[in-house]
Amino acid sequence: MAAPGSPPPLRAIEELGRATLRSVDWVGRGALLLLDSLEWIALGRRRGQALRAAPVFSEMMQIGVRALPIVSLLAATVGVMLAIQGIYQLRRFGAEGQVVIGVTFGMTREFAPLITGILVAGRSGSALAARLATMTISQEVDALRVMGINPVRFLVVPSLLAMLFVLPALVVWADLVSLLAAGVYVSSELGMTLQAFAIQTLDLLAAADVLHGVWKSLFFAVLVALIGIVDGAAVRGGAEGVGRVTTNSVVHGITAIVLTDMLFVFATTR
Amino acid sequence: MQAAPPTTGSSAPVIEVRDLVARYGEREILHGVSFSVRRGEIMVVMGGSGSGKSTLLRHLLGLERAASGSIRVLGHEITGMSETGLYELSRRIGVAFQGGALFSSMSVGENVMLPLRERTRLDRETMRIMMRLKLEVVNLAGFEDLMPSELSGGMTKRAAFARAIIMDPAILFCDEPSAGLDPVVSSALDELILRLRDALGTTIVVVTHELESAFRIADRITVLDRGHVLLVGSVDEVRRSGNPRIRNLLERRF
Numbered sequence: 001m002a003a004p005g006s007p008p009p010l011r012a013i014e015e016l017g018r019a020t021l022r023s024v025d026w027v028g029r030g031a032l033l034l035l036d037s038l039e040w041i042a043l044g045r046r047r048g049q050a051l052r053a054a055p056v057f058s059e060m061m062q063i064g065v066r067a068l069p070i071v072s073l074l075a076a077t078v079g080v081m082l083a084i085q086g087i088y089q090l091r092r093f094g095a096e097g098q099v100v101i102g103v104t105f106g107m108t109r110e111f112a113p114l115i116t117g118i119l120v121a122g123r124s125g126s127a128l129a130a131r132l133a134t135m136t137i138s139q140e141v142d143a144l145r146v147m148g149i150n151p152v153r154f155l156v157v158p159s160l161l162a163m164l165f166v167l168p169a170l171v172v173w174a175d176l177v178s179l180l181a182a183g184v185y186v187s188s189e190l191g192m193t194l195q196a197f198a199i200q201t202l203d204l205l206a207a208a209d210v211l212h213g214v215w216k217s218l219f220f221a222v223l224v225a226l227i228g229i230v231d232g233a234a235v236r237g238g239a240e241g242v243g244r245v246t247t248n249s250v251v252h253g254i255t256a257i258v259l260t261d262m263l264f265v266f267a268t269t270r
Numbered sequence: 271m272q273a274a275p276p277t278t279g280s281s282a283p284v285i286e287v288r289d290l291v292a293r294y295g296e297r298e299i300l301h302g303v304s305f306s307v308r309r310g311e312i313m314v315v316m317g318g319s320g321s322g323k324s325t326l327l328r329h330l331l332g333l334e335r336a337a338s339g340s341i342r343v344l345g346h347e348i349t350g351m352s353e354t355g356l357y358e359l360s361r362r363i364g365v366a367f368q369g370g371a372l373f374s375s376m377s378v379g380e381n382v383m384l385p386l387r388e389r390t391r392l393d394r395e396t397m398r399i400m401m402r403l404k405l406e407v408v409n410l411a412g413f414e415d416l417m418p419s420e421l422s423g424g425m426t427k428r429a430a431f432a433r434a435i436i437m438d439p440a441i442l443f444c445d446e447p448s449a450g451l452d453p454v455v456s457s458a459l460d461e462l463i464l465r466l467r468d469a470l471g472t473t474i475v476v477v478t479h480e481l482e483s484a485f486r487i488a489d490r491i492t493v494l495d496r497g498h499v500l501l502v503g504s505v506d507e508v509r510r511s512g513n514p515r516i517r518n519l520l521e522r523r524f
Contacts (some may be wrong), residue, residue, distance in 0.1 A: 049388070135373075143371035144329050148360035149388045 064166030079178030117220035121253030129249035132232025317494035362436030379414030424455035
């Protein structure tokens, strides 16, 4: 508690300290939740509360399959955009043909996972936060606990698993769609055939590049799921609180994805 | 699925709370609460808003940890009990939450069956039969395929009761059963509570701020005020009490 008499500079420092503690607390919650989830995945059966496949599938449907149209649209758009920018830059050197390199690596290593991650954070991370918040307020989480149904096992684990299964698949799909769209644009712009573009792309592309994106997406999956749940469960107040934690989860989710992406690239690519 | 036999003699109280102190952070909500609930009785915990009755309920359910004091439920000390212990105990306890707390993504029938699905190895047909039986008990027969959003307030509460008694609990907790209901529906719900006790012999703990409902169903009443127990006694004892705080509560019909 800030003493009411603290001079402004001291108050600012106090506020900073409090904010730091809150962030540490928040990260700690996420970490504990992850450990708890892994424990349930490993030991659920032995504890007599085995995981069920049905909720995982229905979450996968919601997070993954229903996101296909919008993921495809964004991936195609970013692919074409990257091609346009690439051709513009390379024209200075008269090396427009090299645009394939930029598009191929840019999409598979960076943009496909990033766009997909951000989209899933906005679409499903927020939905998860809203659901958790609503369930907390309406005492559904309490109801689970008094029925002896562990909320982590029942609510968190299916979402986490679905996220882990679906996000890499979405990334690979985004790779395909974006490269196809870029190929169509580049071939018409530079007068090369789509086939030539495809051959060049496949020639350049190593499994490691696709996997670079896929690995990242696994991190994003964990982040989006945990952030949605931790933010949602921290709800205070009624409907207004639900709105607030939902917004928080999107901001936190996207920030975490971008920062993690940078760290991942820094650690693996130099 | 039947509640396990009592672990202590039948004369021992089903719930015994002694000197319970509850805190949320710095704020002390309950300042040493003591009372006990006998087997088969309907105990109403009565108090206005801010009396600490919701906090007391959360502690009885093991949802919050006591700062100090003792809570014995069915012979087990639950303060400081492990998750596993609470998990075992939860099998013998049913709770009807204030707003029903039905899961909105499941139909009424699935909601009622959920404890069976998660806690027993019964086959689906048996579970459906038990679910229909319990829905009949609460006068909701035939409503199993509706979604919670399609139910009225009174029906939601009754569905929550059906879910709370699906495992034939030894103790049934009801949080504000009549809150937000019109008088007719509310008194029908009181009838239901009385019927459940008479038919199943379940010990029932009701937390409420509604005087009329409390007087109608209670065997005994615990009056809670600002974190203290003012009185534990029969309906008559509460009515006749000279305690100014209780008189205040009674006359203002809060």
